[in-house]
Amino acid sequence: MNRWLAVLFVCLGLTIWPTGVRADELRPAYIEMTEQSPGQWSLLWKASENSRLGRNGRIILPQNCQTNGARTREFVGSNILTRLSLQCEGSIQGQAIGLEGLELSSTDALARIAPIDSAMETVRLTPDQHIATLEKPSVISNVAATYTIIGFEHIILGFDHLFFVLALVLLLKGGWLIAKTVTAFTIAHSLTLVGTTLGLLSLPSQPVEAVIALSIIFLAVEVVKSKPGDLRLSERFPWIVAFLFGLLHGFGFAGALAEIGLPEGDVPLALLTFNLGVEIGQLAVVALALAVLHGLRKFQHSWLQPTKTATAYAIGIIATYWFIERMVA
Template sequence: MIFAMQVEIKRLLRFTLLLPLLTFFCSQVLADDMRPASLTITATSDTDFDVVWKVPLRNGKKEKISFVLPKNSQQLGLTRKHVVNNAYIEYSRFHRATGLSGMMLSIDGIERSKGDILVRIIAVNKDTLTTILNVDTPEYLIKKVVSLSTFDTAITYIEIGIEHILIGLDHLLFVACLVYISGTRKKLLYTITGFTIAHSITLFLSATNVMVIPIEPVEAVIALSIIFLAWEIAKNKQHSLSLRYPVLVSSSFGLLHGFGFAAVLSDIGLPETEKSLALLSFNIGVELGQLIFVLALFLLVKFASVLYKWLQHKPLTLPMLRLPISYLCGITATFWLIERLAAF
């Protein structure tokens, strides 16, 4: 009887320790696609303006959200609709006697949206205003279109970069696998540095249109990269190239992840006058978000170790987490791979 109770307690303990991982797994499968919608308004004269409304397709379906302009905004011509790069795009033109000044923007159905709506307003003189609409801020009043200062531009795109990496769950899962296969802090430093340099190169190349690759196959290969690392963790062959030289893996696949970052940045857009600064700031934000995630990962493992030692009177070692990590990462990425291949 006592032995049976001990077995049940151990099972309950394992479940308690794995519960955060299971929750994380579910969130990966159900909430992977967090690309933002975007609304770009470009003034073509003091009274006319073009509108580009872009909504990502999630699982092949368009979110039921739409932009709303004041009633005194008169549409000129028909709305052109396209589906490009797994996103629904509308092009339309409007006339308003008073122009953009004093115009209230709002999003119908924003309470159902899974992400932010990025708004860019470009005046006739090319001054650009950038803001974000979400559940907390569902509307915006355009008082005057004034370009952000250099400091504000940097801060804005750093924040966007941090937010993107922290909701880019496939990138985070890849980083989590890199942390595990690194083994030592020194290897981890080299591995993360290699990943950073690699994805920074392709981010800059893609964002400046030097090298452009369709995003669908890139996203599929990103999922495949996680499956590969999960398989390497499961095999646990210390002489394998991945475990001996993780920096080679992080650098190679990092090139592909850079194209993924660039795809999101293309949805956001870059200010005409300070493209280089915005691009650099976005990349800095991605790196800061990445460091925040790695720190959170260490704290989580530390908490789990303390809890396990208190309950079991023995330390929680990384080898004990090997199979749960590899299975959860591998299964999650397999779902993504199937979903992304089906979207071709």
């Protein structure tokens, strides 16, 4: 009875997971203020046209800045781009910038401030802190910290990337083997992420996202059909499987990063720290999953295999839903 209760609870917990969430829903608004000449600034605000921010959000400008002329709006892909010219009296250091409406959303915003006479600043706005005071930080530490956090959040909130890593944990045995396999996945998606960001590679997003869903279904089936003494393809060649599928997942990461935007002059640092954040997030997921499995193995060993099977079924069902959704979108 306990075994079937475990299966029931795991299935229930995972199948009520928000299935409508896509892999790359981390699409924060992006604000860029660039000083063109002393006191004269241009402002670019980018937000998804399907988001509440894109429809109703409003920039909170520094108090010493006024708009100069009419704003312009254009649609580029799935984004709304708003452009403004600003006249600012004196320095904007110590002033506040923000995004009204962000506190009602579930996403973040990045604000990139580029004065003529000082280092560029990148600040991160969140629903809990939708206004930030402009300081004068080290540009290197600022960009590194910002994009490391974004990479970490992306693997945690990008549910299909997370499910792929979780399926690897369920399938493979041994923490070191899992860590090396996940690292192969990271190296692969880093290659396509860098190639796509630099304009060297390109694939249409819809079929890529559909194949990403298929990669999760494949691993879920491998977990369900795995038997002692009869190694599945992914168990015999885990690094190769993770690397090949990682190349595809990299295009998904690139799509999200393109929506976020990269600071000019610091693209290599932003890419490096974004990938670092992704790797930290992946290893955190691996550590947590291994801890849960170890606890089941030690205290409720009879629950271990039913829990793995139920989790794999739930992951496969959700991934199948994603695949159908992306094919008909």
